[in-house]
Amino acid sequence: MLSHVIPPPRGYTKAPNSLVRHPRLGSDAKVLVLYVQGLPEEDRDKALGEHARALRMTGRAYQKAKSDLVTHGYVHEKRESLDAGRWRTVQVFSNEPLTADQAARVRAGVPADGYGNVGPSARPDAWPAPSTHSPTVGEPTGRTAGGQLPADEERGEDSSHPPTEVTVETESESQEQEQEQEQEREQEQDPGQGRDLDPDLVQDPDPAEVLLAERVLLSLRHQTRELSLGVREARKLGALAAEWLRRGVSAGDLRLALSSALPEGGVRSAFGFLAHRLVEKLPPHPEEAADLLVAAEPAPSPPLLPIACDGPGGEHMFRPHASWVTTCGPCHREQQRAHWADALARAEADPEPPRPPWRELVAAEARAGGGVEGPPGYGTRATAT
Known part of the structure; x- marks a missing residue:
């Protein structure tokens, strides 16, 4: 790959490479961090959801981006009680991952262990004064974790060559992986998203039908972006969607039934919406449909007596x-x-007399004093004198 990078002279936002190259953050989460970081100080005192609406993010995309930022320490939230029984949610935003203790320091107006304070709570008078004791005895040591070590560039100058990075496995990264795994387990056990499906609705699905149903579910993103599903989500709904195919519904009709007549306010959770629609609109068995048609026909009336x-x-x-x-x-x-x-x-035996032509009838009416007008082109208006 050939690359040609021109550093902008003005109007740019500096972003750490650890954020841009983060393997577990989605593109929406990265764009949201860069957008908020590049705003003026007076425009940052808003909820993160308002910034997402300014970027035209949908509800599901924003929830996924926010979940990633909270999981990896870029956003911290805490509810605080106010007077008169009111509550408020305080969000701490950073372009570098912060621990819970560091986020608490930022909320209190204290620098978070080397990170500069951010947000409207930054008060220089609340920062602790530097210590005056003698330095610790011993030789300086190298860095142990995090950060980048520039190899062939000077500080303060723009360059098209990215700096070399030191990939060190830290304890915080291992904790993040454990949190992600725990969150995935909680999501799999969450009954509020339509995962606890009725086992009576799904009976011995055919693997070929399940595979076709998963393809239909994944193709819904081409109909509308609000119905975008992941591979794991489509796999969880594949058995129920295959039940539609087993009951005689074609793949095209299934796609149309799931993607038509969407709510006016939009779909907040594609997985929950499709799970609910697959259960509520599940068609009956062909045998049950035939029984319903027979039951709907009116009973024949008894024959009349001779x-x-x-x-x-x-x-x-x-x-x-x-x-x-x-x-x-x-x-x-x-x-x-x-x-x-x-x-x-x-x-x-008694035939009717022939009717005279209409001209004779008109002349007779004119002689009798009436004013009868014949058809256009066949006569003139007769008037009484």
């Missing part, structure tokens, strides 16, 4: 198809034929 026919001919019985029918089919057809034959004979 009655005597009112038609011509001898007395006979028939079963009517409706309660208002009084004649059987053959008798009804015979009555219809007789009716129309009689109507035709009367029409032939």
